[in-house]
Amino acid sequence: MKTFKIILVKELKSMIRDPKIIIAMIIVPLILTGIMYAAMIGFMGQVAREAEKKGGSLVLVDMDHGNWTGTVKELLKMNGYRLINASSLDEAWRILGSSNALGALVIPKGFSENLSSIKPAHISVYTVIRSISILSFTRSGKVMEAVTILSKNLTLIVTTRHGVPKEFVEKPVDARLAILLKNKLLETRDVEAVIGGLITTVIIIPILVMILSGFIAQLSATSMAVEKEEKMLETLLSLPLSRTQLIAAKITAAAIIGFLGVLVYGGLYIWFFSSLTTVGSSTSTSVVTAGISALYSIIGPYTITGLFIALIGLVLFILGLAILLSLFVEDVRSAQIVSGYIVFPLAILVFISMFIDPVSMDQTTRLIVAAIPMINVGLIIPYGFIGDYSSIIVAVASSLVYAGIVIWFTGRVVSTEKVFTMRLFKKKWRLRRR
Amino acid sequence: MLLGSDYPVIVRDLEKVYPGNVHALKGISFSVRRGEIYGLIGPNGAGKTTTLRIIATILEPTRGDALVEGYSVVGEPDRVRRVISYLPEDAGAYKYLTGLEFLYFIAGFYTDDQDRMDEMVREAARISGLGDRLRDKIKTYSKGMLRRLLIAKTLMVNPRVAILDEPTSGLDVINATKVRRTIKKYADERGVTVLLSSHNMLEVEYLCDRVGIIHEGRIIAEGPPRKLVEEYNAENLEEVFTKLVGEEVV
CATH class of the missing domain: 3.40.1710.10 (abc type-2 transporter like domain)
Structure with missing residues (x-):
């Protein structure tokens, strides 16, 4: 525990003091959101005002x-x-x-x-x-x-x-509006706001998963590569510390910073999307709130708990994968490129989950799809909505199993000399063969 | 038979074959007496660093073993790590930490006791001679300052065996001399066993009680520097080395 604490404190200090991380976590999201706001909200507002x-x-x-x-x-x-x-x-x-x-x-x-x-x-x-x-x-x-x-x-x-x-x-016909959400009747004056809220909620969760994946993959890959770039890996491996604790501390530090990043990005994006959906609209209802409360009334706490556990599994899966890949590279820049190899395909999987309609699939297909990494996390809420708890259990379990496999394999690699020799040898062979 | 109590480092038939069938070590054996400074000398690619990395538990030998204070680097690497302190040739430090933070970071792995930790850091401050600069971030250090900090972090933990790979690598004459004096003084004062590597024969003559000359993965001669010089009727270790490998210095 002591070793874990020492590494964790060092990791957090290094990350917080590294201007590259501050830029990536605070400045870039603010600038990007500002630009998006100016370009989208500003523009849409102009269009709405014009209209x-x-x-x-x-x-x-x-x-x-x-x-x-x-x-x-x-x-x-x-x-x-x-x-x-x-x-x-x-x-x-x-x-x-x-x-x-x-x-x-x-x-x-x-x-x-x-x-x-x-x-x-x-x-x-x-x-x-x-x-x-x-x-x-x-x-x-x-x-x-x-x-x-x-x-x-x-x-x-x-x-x-x-x-x-x-x-x-x-108004020859006056309509009283209501939505049948699964088996609950939700009376509303503004059907569009509720449906908009549901769509936004369905989009925001995968987007947050994508942002979280990108952040933690980058941070964990970078935190391992930084040991090589700062020429500390050899020293670290010779210190009296467990390599499992080393990896665990790095994963924890990356997860802490990653979640902070998600709070920044997530908060900005939720604000952005809720602004986007209410631009030019006469309703003042927060569609996100409407969507979330409508969804929560249907899916209940079990699905939310399942989603939370599956997200933990997803985070560990990506962290393990990023650290594993980062062992092959020599510097931070290469680590960032390598983490892109993970994030892009995973983002596509999350994107796919947005367009999957569980109702159109039979039970067997739903169970199979629930075992696909990334997609499984994105589908937990839709599964909860239709009450398919078997698929939720498969999605949560598979998420944890994938995390376990990747972390176990990463641990195996780190406990051998491969953690140090991978890639390095290629350079040596070339030198020697010359 | 060598006793672990007299010889904290015993290397037996160490072989290392890298992927691609590159034989870095071809059966190296040597032992280091308690309290002595032992130098592995030889040209680049001779196998010095590979040997030190195996003893420091970074690499695993293909065959053979090394015992450090009686612990096998193959079977008990965790125990070995508790009694050694290793300075890699191309070592660095976390540039966003201050020198002091870095020293406390290292000391934390060796003791839980805050007083002992403070003592280690005070010792490191004395060894490095960096003074108030220890409060500055490492990214502001020159190469010489960084190397002195790293020497200090290696010695401050009072290891039973200090392993130093090219301790003066890349340093100018003044900084190299400072580092050599520090190592010599510390080893004399504390009686620490030091295993180092160098391709600087003059440095080795100054520092080492005994040397092993390593060439193409084998130790081709071993003994105190003066004895080797006399034995091979040479003026210095450089000449001994060239005589041994049969190459003329152009």
């Missing part, structure tokens, strides 16, 4: 000059649109080309006559795409919004003139 912003300039070509065209102009002005009158299509094109107008509305002859006789009237809509960007597309769509507003208001005017109540015209 919500009332009005804009419209070029109007009135070829009808009937009694309803005046009403049309009034309605558009009331809804914030600024009208630029054109006498012909050519003039309308010219104005569209030289101004920032959203588009043009052409009212043909017979428009008023049709409306007066309660027949559908026609209107030609010209929209402008000024650049290939989402913002430009959003602006272009706003012309159709004007037509929708117009149609709705004209319907109201015509129907109320014929004695139909306004409330009926506005």
Whole structure:
């Protein structure tokens, strides 16, 4: 225990004082999240504001000059649109080309006559795409919004003139919304928020697993490679300490720092995704909270406990794998590259788990899939949702078994001279053969 | 028969074959008397470092064995590690720790007692002569300072056998002289058994009570430096070595 403590304290001191780790753990996530926020939230907010912003300039070509065209102009002005009158299509094109107008509305002859006789009237809509960007597309769509507003208001005017109540015209069918979550009925005014929350929750857990995997793989691989790079491995191996304790301390230190990193990254990502899903939305409900509470009410504490144990297994599995691979390299840079060999394939597995629907699989397939590393952890919540506890047990057990196998094998390698000789010999052979 | 009480290091028919059938050691045998400084000398690639690494339990021999204070490096490596202190040729230290933190880190493996730990670190401070610089991070140290720190960490634990691989490797004349004096003084004062390697024959003549000349994985001559010089009618160990391997110094 004493040896373990000495190594652990040294590991933590070295990691905390190493600017590379501070940069990787604090500065980079902050910068990345800042950029993502500026790029995504800022942009989406702009799009949402643009979409919500009332009005804009419209070029109007009135070829009808009937009694309803005046009403049309009034309605558009009331809804914030600024009208630029054109006498012909050519003039309308010219104005569209030289101004920032959203588009043009052409009212043909017979428009008023049709409306007066309660027949559908026609209107030609010209929209402008000024650049290939989402913002430009959003602006272009706003012309159709004007037509929708117009149609709705004209319907109201015509129907109320014929004695139909306004409330009926506005909402002929009033829906009371509820979601059947498995066998629980969840009444809500905002189905979209709850579903958005569930999707976000399903995405966030695998993303956190990926971040955690990346962090701890990098840290553990680096912490072993640093012994070689700082030329301490030979000294360490000759000290009166158990090599198992050495590896255990390194794994623990990497796990502690890794979890801190996940808290930073995870916190930022949860904030990021919850911001992303509420941008431009009228609801103030936190979709993440809604999703988590809805899920928790279904899956219960056993699934959460299973997930927690499986995550511990996953962490140990990745740590063992990263340390094992890092034994083959000579320096920190190579260790970081090698850890990428682990993280990328594992991230793909986690990514795959997001798209697997357990309901579409039979029990045997679910049990087999539950034994696939990484995917098993990602599927625990979906399994909990459908109440497949056998698959959860397989997922948790397999996660722990993989961790055990990798750590046992790493321990075997570390207790032999291979921990020191792997890779080094290749250089020596070359030198000697020369 | 050699007794472990007189000979803390006994090496028997040590062989090491690296993957690729590279024979680094071809049956080395020697023993080191208690309290003496024994030097393994020879050119690069002769097998000095491999021998020391096996005795320090870093590598495993292909055949043969080495006993350190009676403990087998093959069968009881954990016990061997408790009685040795090893300085690798190309050793470093954790650059983000201060010199003091590094010394306490090493001392912690040898004792639980805080007073004993403080004593070890005080001893290391005296051996290294680094003074207040021990409070600075190791990354700010020069090569000479780092080597002195590493010599100090090796000797401060008062090992029964100190194993030093090329202790003055890469040092300038002044720092090399300081290190040699430190080793000599410490060994004389404490009666520590020292096994070292070097390809610097002058250094070995100054430091060692006995030497083993190693060439292509075999010990080709052994004895006190002066005796070897006389025996081979040479001016110094360098000449002894060239006579033994049959190569002229150009």
